[in-house]
Amino acid sequence: MQDLNDLYYFVKAVEHGGFAPAGRALGIAKSKLSRRIALLEEQLGVRLIQRSTRHFLMTEVGHRYFEHCRAMLIEAEAARETIELLRSEPRGIIRLTCPVGLLHFHVGQMLADFMHEYPHVVVYLEATNRRIDVLAEGVDIALRVRPLPLEDSDLVVRVLSDRGQCLVASPDLVTRMGGLPAQPDDLRHWPGLSRATPQEQHVWVLQHIAGQTQNIRFTPRYVTTDMVALKTAAMAGAGVVQLPLLMLSEQLKAGSLLSVLPEWAPRRELIHLVYPSRRGMIPAVRVLIDFMATRYASMEED
Amino acid sequence: MQDLNDLYYFVKAVEHGGFAPAGRALGIAKSKLSRRIALLEEQLGVRLIQRSTRHFLMTEVGHRYFEHCRAMLIEAEAARETIELLRSEPRGIIRLTCPVGLLHFHVGQMLADFMHEYPHVVVYLEATNRRIDVLAEGVDIALRVRPLPLEDSDLVVRVLSDRGQCLVASPDLVTRMGGLPAQPDDLRHWPGLSRATPQEQHVWVLQHIAGQTQNIRFTPRYVTTDMVALKTAAMAGAGVVQLPLLMLSEQLKAGSLLSVLPEWAPRRELIHLVYPSRRGMIPAVRVLIDFMATRYASMEED
DNA sequence: ACGCATCGTTCTATTTTTGGAACGATAAAG
């Protein structure tokens, strides 16, 4: 009797282009994949993959076999989905990624509430600001914060929130600079704090309420992707920073941070999530997506 | 990651109506099936089979799952067939049954020749005169010798040879009985040898060359299903026996056995084989079927 | 040319799974 799991391993090894990348993606030892495929080839009496340390190419017979194996996996997945659809309670593992700053504002609490409400759901969360390859990394949901326009993609997109941005500075810095700036060019000699990586351009893209746009290049004295750190530095008077309004409401209300050029708004950012496809999605993933969309919607009514 | 083999076990357990019969048919421990299905149910979070020591019923959700699992197995089998079709050399395991007497005449030598010619084919042979349930026992080919008409069946039938029968006795017995019989009724007081089981009727069904049929009941002095033993006893003068012409040609030619009532022929028997279906048949099975058909055809030209 | 990073394969101590025995459940037969 053939080991049907070996057909799965074959498909995954091919999709990832090698045993090592497939092993990393699946969380299993590459030695297992090497052994399983070698045994499969021996049992079938054919070579499915011509491989060396640098080459990993399917044979012609491997190609033919691959199509059927993939069809088999689709049927197996359909079987599992049948069960999920018939079940009333979401369960299973959700693999989720989220930028760190976003996680600390609202998403962390949302996930905690979600997991409290659906105790049979397991969430594997990676908090990271790096770009995620959703398909290659087997991620179910990737949360993102990006400015318009969103880049074209094969992934399905769900917008959660349109996030306003604000340039702010501490009252102390404003005083030291001789008062608030009157126009965007006045900012060129103000110290800036940048939420980017060191190699990226440091630009404030500002749009006037009347419509025109100005790009203000600046040389930052502090560069990090961590928004909490940037806010802390801004409050200490280190420089001007562009941050989401949502994380500034207290300080603006208390006057510990002042809005800079309020009639010139930085480019808005969309909080959104992406996932590979509606096909193959377990109900728990769909429930989480809807849960977060609902939560953000209720926040924006406040 | 779901264990795809569990889907196979689920389908097989259901098809055989229990873990014990499925275990026997597949040659694996019922405890394994019990464990695998229990784990599968736990992982899916549903009950697939309501079972006790006497009841084995799929749930509704089990039914839905079953259809998809079976579709998956069909795809897996298609994958394997793809490989077989692309291979030039027959290989794999063939499960074969054959009546003992037939095996000793020709089939044994045929199988030896076949295995010599196709060294990558493994043959599991059961030599037995009992009735074989081809589907339940997972047999690829069952060889049979039966009189016309062949019984209706879901199995595919391939006739290999139309086997003439002959009543024979030794010259010594003929002398002791006062010469050859003139008509069938004369045989009633001749000692007979029966190729049957003790509970079966002992009847010679004789058909005249002009068409009429006579049934001659006899009380055998020797009953066995082993045709070689019957022939040996006949040659020793123990009685009259009905045997296939094919195993008598030497003795008839040498005169060590004489044809009794040559114008009354016993019912002919068909040597044939049955198999479950052309779908799912590995090439090696098809090659063996054709091999035997060719061999019997060449024998009948002699 | 050499060093390095990463690959697939092989080895072996460890982990997981299995086969078969034992057990309780349960229907059928006497």
Add this chain to the structure above:
DNA sequence: CTTTATCGTTCCAAAAATAGAACGATGCGT
């Protein structure tokens, strides 16, 4: 009612599979 045969489940010693280390292969960069 008791006995028997057969079922599915659980247990545990034995068998099989695995993870991770080690190794050789190989392309790339210096």
